[in-house]
Amino acid sequence: MFSFDNSYSRLPERFFAPVYPEPVEDPKLLAFNEKLARQLGVAADLSDPDRLAAILAGNVVPSGASPLAMAYAGHQFGNFVPKLGDGRAILLGEVIDAEGRRRDIQLKGAGPTPFSRRGDGRAALGPVLREYIVSEAFAAFGIPATRALAAVSTGEPVYRERVEQGAVFVRVAASHVRVGTFQYLAASGDEEGLKTLADYVIDRHYPDLKDRFENGPERYAALLEAVALAQARLIARWLGVGFIHGVMNTDNMTISGETIDFGPCAFMDEYDQMKVFSSIDQAGRYAYRNQPGIGQWNIARLAECFLPLIDADEERAVEKANSVLKAFGEHFQSAWLDVFRTKLGLTQAREGDGDLVQGLMAEMQTSSADFTRVFRSLSEVARGRTAGFLDLFTAPETLADWIARWRNRLEEDGEGAKRSADQIAAALDAVNPAIIPRNHRIEEAIVAANDGDLKPFNRLVEALERPFEDRPEFAAYAEPPRPEQRVLRTFCGT
Numbered sequence: 001m002f003s004f005d006n007s008y009s010r011l012p013e014r015f016f017a018p019v020y021p022e023p024v025e026d027p028k029l030l031a032f033n034e035k036l037a038r039q040l041g042v043a044a045d046l047s048d049p050d051r052l053a054a055i056l057a058g059n060v061v062p063s064g065a066s067p068l069a070m071a072y073a074g075h076q077f078g079n080f081v082p083k084l085g086d087g088r089a090i091l092l093g094e095v096i097d098a099e100g101r102r103r104d105i106q107l108k109g110a111g112p113t114p115f116s117r118r119g120d121g122r123a124a125l126g127p128v129l130r131e132y133i134v135s136e137a138f139a140a141f142g143i144p145a146t147r148a149l150a151a152v153s154t155g156e157p158v159y160r161e162r163v164e165q166g167a168v169f170v171r172v173a174a175s176h177v178r179v180g181t182f183q184y185l186a187a188s189g190d191e192e193g194l195k196t197l198a199d200y201v202i203d204r205h206y207p208d209l210k211d212r213f214e215n216g217p218e219r220y221a222a223l224l225e226a227v228a229l230a231q232a233r234l235i236a237r238w239l240g241v242g243f244i245h246g247v248m249n250t251d252n253m254t255i256s257g258e259t260i261d262f263g264p265c266a267f268m269d270e271y272d273q274m275k276v277f278s279s280i281d282q283a284g285r286y287a288y289r290n291q292p293g294i295g296q297w298n299i300a301r302l303a304e305c306f307l308p309l310i311d312a313d314e315e316r317a318v319e320k321a322n323s324v325l326k327a328f329g330e331h332f333q334s335a336w337l338d339v340f341r342t343k344l345g346l347t348q349a350r351e352g353d354g355d356l357v358q359g360l361m362a363e364m365q366t367s368s369a370d371f372t373r374v375f376r377s378l379s380e381v382a383r384g385r386t387a388g389f390l391d392l393f394t395a396p397e398t399l400a401d402w403i404a405r406w407r408n409r410l411e412e413d414g415e416g417a418k419r420s421a422d423q424i425a426a427a428l429d430a431v432n433p434a435i436i437p438r439n440h441r442i443e444e445a446i447v448a449a450n451d452g453d454l455k456p457f458n459r460l461v462e463a464l465e466r467p468f469e470d471r472p473e474f475a476a477y478a479e480p481p482r483p484e485q486r487v488l489r490t491f492c493g494t
């Protein structure tokens with residue numbers, strides 16, 4: 001089914017633990033991403049769903065797989081844990097996709113591993129479907145993230161706060177190497193291992209660094225900066241869709257720059273820059289606005305691991321690492337401006353753009369305006385219809401000034417041919433989604449699935465396939481929750 005070529009399993013043995021998935025009672029296919037399967041060159045026989053389910057649940061290990069659990073450490077809510085690792089995820093192997101990119105195929109919830117600690121190695125249906133929905137929404141938004149290949153129910157119970165139905169999530173990633181993977185090796189002073197891993201990720205994710213530095217030692221500081229840049233850009237993209245990751249621990253931050261681990265994550269409905277959903281984030285460490293700062297903090301932890309690689313002279317190494325950390329801030333600022341400038345339909349950078357964006361955000365904050373609808377309705381404002389936009393604010397009259405500033409700025413934007421209102425509106429609609437995976441819709445899909453009804457899940461996935469289009473049949477998915485539908489808390493579900 002998969003044409004595996006497993007590079008991670010060829011790395012030193014201390015990087016992972018070989019482990020086979022533990023078969024489950026009664027695997028049933030809940031969702032299978034055929035489009036992604038085709039991109040990955042996965043030969044799935046859909047006429048035999050039972051066999052497909054058996055493979056995707058880990059009951060049948062396909063030929064060529066070299067199943068393993070990756071070792072990693074991590075700072076969880078600021079506290080360092082030297083040994084975490086895949087406690088409920090098993091990397092089956094890697095495939096080369098249609099574009100020649102190496103992708104991991106991982107089973108999440110496939111049974112215990114040497115890293116399970118007190119956990120059962122399993123996943124519950126709700127979190128699996130949540131991860132499926134959100135990963136695919138990210139793909140439709142064009143924001144880097146791991147992908148969902150399949151979800152399979154196990155026919156077994158899992159014991160959480162209550163008894164839940166078990167499921168396995170089949171995840172596809174550019175790789176599962178995390179900040180925490182480097183921390184794991186650094187914690188034991190394994191300089192050789194750090195070098196091996198750094199060269200591995202250069203090969204896999206940042207191959208241009210190889211040529212640029214002719215394999216010289218400068219490539220490691222350059223790698224650190226490349227990761228910082230990728231993460232700064234990623235977090236700016238999150239902020240652009242009102243996304244709150246929820247658990248930005250260093251073990252949940254990839255080296256590739258893909259979003260990973262959609263646990264208690266959520267998209268906000270009404271805008272609040274300090275918004276937190278996760279039940280375990282009581283101090284608001286990972287609140288919406290704190291995400292860039294935390295990203296930088298995580299990159300600082302990565303930089304610490306890199307010090308011995310960057311320069312044999314410690315002082316010089318620290319100096320170089322510090323300049324990367326400073327660069328993170330600058331990269332983020334410029335990525336954030338790019339994202340929000342585009343969300344306002346602006347094609348050129350001008351002095352004062354940051355103020356213009358902040359002006360709107362301040363009004364949104366005051367009004368607890370719906371984040372997604374505010375930006376989506378800008379296309380209507382561009383066409384001269386302001387009513388829908390103004391309705392989103394508690395004191396609409398205060399918006400007149402901002403609208404005027406924005407219109408002036410649009411007027412002076414661009415060179416040469418002026419864009420028509422329709423052209424501006426189309427550009428706005430192409431970047432400001434009408435549909436996001438709103439919490440109440442995810443909740444609704446999970447509740448129904450727990451009762452054996454996958455229709456709301458399938459429909460939500462379908463709605464999110466084309467989030468930038470106004471399709472009348474999916475109009476309800478663009479609506480914010482009614483008061484009684486609001487979801488205020490999300491859970492890890494581990």
Ligand code: AMP
Nearest residue numbers: 084085086087088116119120121122494
């Ligand atoms: P997460 O919150 O999913 O990023 O997981 C944090 C750590 O806890 C990772 O090392 C996971 O492998 C581990 N973990 C989470 N849930 C389980 C579980 N049910 N069984 C074993 N390990 C788990």
Ligand code: MG
Nearest residue numbers: 251252260261
């Ligand atoms: Mg994790």
